[in-house]
Amino acid sequence: MQNTTRHAPLAGLRIVEVSAFIAAPLGAMTLAQLGAEVIRIDPIGGNIDYRRWPLAANGNSIYWASLNKSKQSVTLALDTPEGQELASAIMCAPGEGAGIVLTNLPAKGWMSYEALSKRRTDLIMMRLTGNFDGSAAVDYTVNCASGFPIATGSDRAPVNHVLPAWDIAAGLYLSTGVLSAERVRSREGCGQEVTLALSDVMLATVGNLGYIGDVQVNGVSREPIGNHLYGAFGRNFATSDGREVMVAAISNRQWKALGCATALAERFEMIGPLMDVDLSTEGGRFHARRAIAAVLEPWFAARTVNEVSERFDGSGVLWGVYRDFRQLVEEDPRCSVENPMFEQVDHPGIGRVLTPRTPLSFAGTQAPRAAIAPTLGEDTRGVLEGLLGLTPAKVDELRERGIVGQA
Template identity: 25%
Template sequence: MKQPLEGIRILDLSRVYAAPAGSMILADLGAEVTRIEHPNGMDSTRDWGPYINGQSTYYLCANRNKKSMILNLKDEADLQILKELLVDADVIVENFKTGDMEKMGLGYEECKKLNPRIIYCSVTGFGHTGPLAAEPGFDPVIQAMSGLMDVTGAIDGEPTKVGIPIADILTAHYVAISILAALRMRDFTNEGQSIDLSLLDVQISNLANVASSYLNGGTISKRLGNSHNNVAPYQVFHCSDGPLMVCVGSDRQFEKFCKMIDREEWVLDERYKTNTRRKENEGELVEKIAEILIQKTRDEWIEQLQKYKIPGGRVNTIAEALEQPQIIARNMIGEIEHPQYGKVKFVKNPMQFSGLNIDYKLAPPILGEHTNQFLPLTSERKNG
């Protein structure tokens, strides 16, 4: 089946997660993505366990559907090979520190001279401007500086980072979105452009309602554990066999929730009639609900939540999450044959189209696995 990005060539000079995961999204959609890697393997995720047959499972999660070519960009001959590849490329993705690509003669202005249609996507911790432009920025640092950690964690606990590299993950999405937008713009202008993505900018832009509350009302959100800043009841409750997330998002849902737990008189109670009043009296309301929900199992309550169309779900372990029937029914777990490590399982791209099947053709590449496929092409260019 024809893929939407078929024919788009991407040179991926990035490492770790944010940028590589972004180019992987584009690779899933059919782009030809080639990782340009140092002969010594400078991507630290290759060294992060746990491992499967000696291969990092962290590396595996961000690099499917790509090829790998070894080039030492500090070597003049290898640098020239990259520039030859650049002439026929559509996109460059890189996450070197600000200024490093320019030092190698690979900044946007230099690349633009070789290929005016090139789309040049740079990913850094803080962007190419501002007082922190030259500083390194890893995901936990960004979570801290963006204020995310200050609103995450137990009420009486310390600021807490999210359990996944959320700033990197969100940035990966913006890598894909911005490149797609630039490709579409190129259709109109026949020119490429540079994209400057900052992890801090991305995480700040994703503070959502927390940022809006402060900017428009001066309200500084606090850590609320598993509760919500603006809605109640909207949190984790404990059942007889474990934790359950319950989200009563409107007054109408609260009416149904009260019926579900046999407390219909609460609907007319002035303390609970509206979300604003429920939030004001959240402590006592939550205590009452907790006394009720602890009396049954999670599955018993989930059956009732589904009956009354109230959002709720088990607080799963990772194993439970990946093995739950809904995920199996959606066919979200894939498997691909790796030339060196055997069968590798992965979580599929979540985009499901009516007229497109995403093709998972290439396992995450071994360092330099496809180098020899590209060198003849550069030789042909010289001879031609």
């Protein structure tokens, strides 16, 4: 079920994915949505993530279908020498843009870079590990050490986030790593193994955002401040109809727009002298955040979210409405076919779902349309016959012996 488009940015690349969970499937799907041919190989019956929640009423995983769009699916008995040989042959099959493997599973023995590169010397392997020493870690065990759960909330009790941020960031790093290694290969003709540790993704982010430097330079660790925006003014406010909105004033223009739209500018001006802070600066507004919020709270409490929208839309105020997932789908016009990123797509075994293509928009090339995920193993025969040259009779014989899955 190849979903490439001739003019897609990554048309001509072939990536073989052996993975589970979020980071590696997301990295491979990112490449597939840009036009690369991605073949995902799973054990017969599916990998550990095949039935992960959320599920459709029939037990099919909406999660799995959502993270494997635009891919081909092959199932093999990877615990047998014959299944391993077929997988190796697919990974090392000839082709100018082929010979690229992406995995977050232990790459040992037959699936090691050393073994596969003997079959194809220009092989690229992009491999995700837990920690830099190769030991295991997942998003949740990495996140607990990041400092963010302690800095989230109103006290020092840790708050685990719902968003698997490190898996998502790692997935995008994986796609960048594949393209970087392929760039080297196209320029110099050599393959290589590229590794990425999930914990290093977290550590790089903490460092890049300045929190490591804050500890070492200033001797401080960011404390939890509830829903206030760190270093500027921003917070959630309740409206009269039971909704919540987020308001942020980072720039002076946004700060002035907030005062004008609420007609509270004069009251805001009184706060600076009283607290001896300069409200024309981000830091000044941060230090006065509670006083500013106290002025704004009754203003929001007296208005519905629609009335707030009438005041704020087009005013220059930076704001948004809090929504649960249902409200996002049912209320937000950005989460609809009005947004060119989305299409309504019928997914086998799942149903009709609003489905995103890549969020990247290219002016000069055509990205593939939103696509469905394959059913598990549906491309096994096509890959074995088309890519490896096996005869239909041979594929049937392998299926009867339990070496290949659906064929």
